[in-house]
Amino acid sequence: MINQIIANGLVAGAVYGLVALGFTLIYRSVKFFHFAHGVVYAAGAYIAYTFAISLSINPVISFFLAVVLAGVVGVIIDRLVYLPLRKCKAPSLVFLLASFGVFIFIQNLLQLIYGAQILTIRTGPVKEGHHFLGAVITDTQILILVASFVLCLALWMFVKKTKLGKAMRAVADDRIAASVVGINPERIILAAFAIGSALAGAAGILISLETNIEPTMGMNAILKGIIASIIGGIGSIPGAMFGGLFLGIAENLDIWKISAGWKDCIAFVILIAFLLIRPGGIMGVKSGGERL
Amino acid sequence: MEYFLHILVITGIYIILTMSLNLVVGYTGLAALGHAAFSCMGAYVSSLLALNYGLSPWIGLVLGACVAALLGIVIGFPSLRLKGDYLALATFGSGIIVYSVAKNWVAVTRGPMGLPGIPGFSIFGAEISSVWSYLILVAAFVVLTYLVMRRIVRSPFGRVLRAIRDDEIAALAMGKNVNKYKIIVFVVGAFFAGVAGSLYAHYITFIDPSSFTVMESIAVLLMVVFGGMGSLAGSFVGAAILVIFPELLRFLGMPSSVAAPLRQMIYGLLLIVLMLYRPQGVLGKYRWK
Numbered sequence: 032m033i034n035q036i037i038a039n040g041l042v043a044g045a046v047y048g049l050v051a052l053g054f055t056l057i058y059r060s061v062k063f064f065h066f067a068h069g070v071v072y073a074a075g076a077y078i079a080y081t082f083a084i085s086l087s088i089n090p091v092i093s094f095f096l097a098v099v100l101a102g103v104v105g106v107i108i109d110r111l112v113y114l115p116l117r118k119c120k121a122p123s124l125v126f127l128l129a130s131f132g133v134f135i136f137i138q139n140l141l142q143l144i145y146g147a148q149i150l151t152i153r154t155g156p157v158k159e160g161h162h163f164l165g166a167v168i169t170d171t172q173i174l175i176l177v178a179s180f181v182l183c184l185a186l187w188m189f190v191k192k193t194k195l196g197k198a199m200r201a202v203a204d205d206r207i208a209a210s211v212v213g214i215n216p217e218r219i220i221l222a223a224f225a226i227g228s229a230l231a232g233a234a235g236i237l238i239s240l241e242t243n244i245e246p247t248m249g250m251n252a253i254l255k256g257i258i259a260s261i262i263g264g265i266g267s268i269p270g271a272m273f274g275g276l277f278l279g280i281a282e283n284l285d286i287w288k289i290s291a292g293w294k295d296c297i298a299f300v301i302l303i304a305f306l307l308i309r310p311g312g313i314m315g316v317k318s319g320g321e322r323l
Numbered sequence: 324m325e326y327f328l329h330i331l332v333i334t335g336i337y338i339i340l341t342m343s344l345n346l347v348v349g350y351t352g353l354a355a356l357g358h359a360a361f362s363c364m365g366a367y368v369s370s371l372l373a374l375n376y377g378l379s380p381w382i383g384l385v386l387g388a389c390v391a392a393l394l395g396i397v398i399g400f401p402s403l404r405l406k407g408d409y410l411a412l413a414t415f416g417s418g419i420i421v422y423s424v425a426k427n428w429v430a431v432t433r434g435p436m437g438l439p440g441i442p443g444f445s446i447f448g449a450e451i452s453s454v455w456s457y458l459i460l461v462a463a464f465v466v467l468t469y470l471v472m473r474r475i476v477r478s479p480f481g482r483v484l485r486a487i488r489d490d491e492i493a494a495l496a497m498g499k500n501v502n503k504y505k506i507i508v509f510v511v512g513a514f515f516a517g518v519a520g521s522l523y524a525h526y527i528t529f530i531d532p533s534s535f536t537v538m539e540s541i542a543v544l545l546m547v548v549f550g551g552m553g554s555l556a557g558s559f560v561g562a563a564i565l566v567i568f569p570e571l572l573r574f575l576g577m578p579s580s581v582a583a584p585l586r587q588m589i590y591g592l593l594l595i596v597l598m599l600y601r602p603q604g605v606l607g608k609y610r611w612k
Contacts, residue, residue: 063408112595112599116599121598124407125598127354127408128544128548128594128598129594129595129599132590132591132592132593132595133595135590136588137591138591139587139591140584142584143581146580147580147584254419261412292423292426295420296419296420299419300420302413302416303401306402306405307401307405310409
């Protein structure tokens with residue numbers, strides 16, 4: 032039983048981790064909570080639905096297009112809303128509230144276009160899963176796990192090894208010092224929004240293979256994403272993935288021991304406990320702590 | 324006409340909510356995003372007392388507001404140690420926790436099925452039921468809340484609140500116990516939110532957790548910001564416009580499947596536009612820090 036709980040927790044956690052990765056990447060470069068990240072995740076799933084089901088394009092091509100378009104959505108949000116706010120040097124709470132506005136706007140736009148009912152991308156019969164160490168795990172779940180870990184690793188390598196990644200770390204450390212040495216922070220922010228939002232879109236598509244999609248799915252995703260990145264240590268890339276997995280397993284233990292209805296409650300209790308006791312998260316980053 | 328009066332009653336309840344949140348957000352500068360938690364508490368406590376123990380809604384209203392204030396201490400004591408975005412997140416989380424308790428503690432709250440048949444207020448043994456009398460009742464509470472709020476913000480106590488908002492370290496250096504002030508103001512805000520929640524429950528006679536979601540907290544925050552941060556008159560304007568204006572969509576003959584998301588989209592857009600062009604609101608003076 033416990034193996035099955037951990038397997039389910041890892042699958043749920045991998046998706047939280049993906050959302051948290053994108054969120055954390057954006058947070059590092061702009062230093063505010065991009066709440067509308069959750070709605071980019073939902074938009075990714077809906078764009079994939081439009082291509083794969085409504086227009087019956089090959090699933091692989093439509094998923095690829097949806098990931099790219101999710102990145103575009105993120106960049107558009109940044110250009111239309113955050114860039115003007117950055118120009119007038121708005122405080123981070125103003126960014127957060129504007130981000131709530133973007134979230135509400137796009138979520139309801141999705142509802143207006145697609146309706147409030149649940150939709151599904153899955154086609155064909157449901158296949159029985161593989162037995163592995165006493166746990167049953169389906170092909171889709173394996174795909175989710177593998178894709179999440181590959182994306183996480185790729186992002187980590189990108190940030191550690193490439194020139195753009197190094198520039199991103201420089202901007203994350205000190206935006207002004209980075210611009211002194213000739214890095215254009217606006218370009219880095221643009222890249223962060225494009226990559227981070229594409230990751231959110233990928234997470235949305237992966238989860239839509241496993242469950243149904245609905246316009247309000249973004250709320251749960253961003254809440255869990257933010258919690259995952261804070262308990263992992265905000266701004267830390269491996270921390271985001273660890274936080275996601277930790278949260279996924281904690282939630283599934285709670286579904287097993289208590290009841291499924293309480294999982295949001297438990298997630299926030301964990302968050303508040305971390306904020307008060309260990310604001311730097313599991314990885315113990317400094318940037319979270321200094322703002323407290 | 325009946326419908327119009329109903330909208331006015333709802334507006335009155337939102338004005339109380341908006342004023343109480345304005346005290347916390349607009350006057351003291353604390354980013355509280357979980358205000359619906361307190362109205363939820365007030366509504367549930369006073370409804371359950373009336374339904375299970377036959378307690379008069381008047382006593383229920385006071386007790387409900389007191390329990391909401393108590394919840395304010397429980398939430399405020401740990402989370403007010405945090406600042407800025409983190410305070411926003413902690414209060415937002417508290418809002419979700421309270422909502423999720425109301426939804427999942429089925430044995431007491433009946434969960435998503437809600438509580439039907441909540442008795443209304445009565446005066447000298449006669450239950451008041453007409454919309455007119457509720458309008459007068461709610462108006463009386465609005466005036467009462469306004470007077471209390473005005474007394475608070477114009478007193479030396481209110482001056483300390485504005486000092487905390489404008490420069491917390493300076494207020495601390497002047498020897499003010501900043502944390503104590505923050506908790507008191509948070510509790511007062513929670514108390515009046517509890518009053519508003521209780522009024523709502525006894526007026527509508529039915530409550531379920533869906534009336535107290537985090538989106539509700541954001542809607543009230545939008546009313547505060549739209550009307551004006553740190554302006555009581557602004558709270559009247561903000562609540563009135565944001566409650567009445569979306570109702571007009573109904574008269575354009577739109578089906579509810581279009582009108583509901585459209586209304587939310589207008590809220591979202593309004594929040595973005597406000598943040599871009601006038602973050603202090605229509606009548607406000609204070610800008611976010």
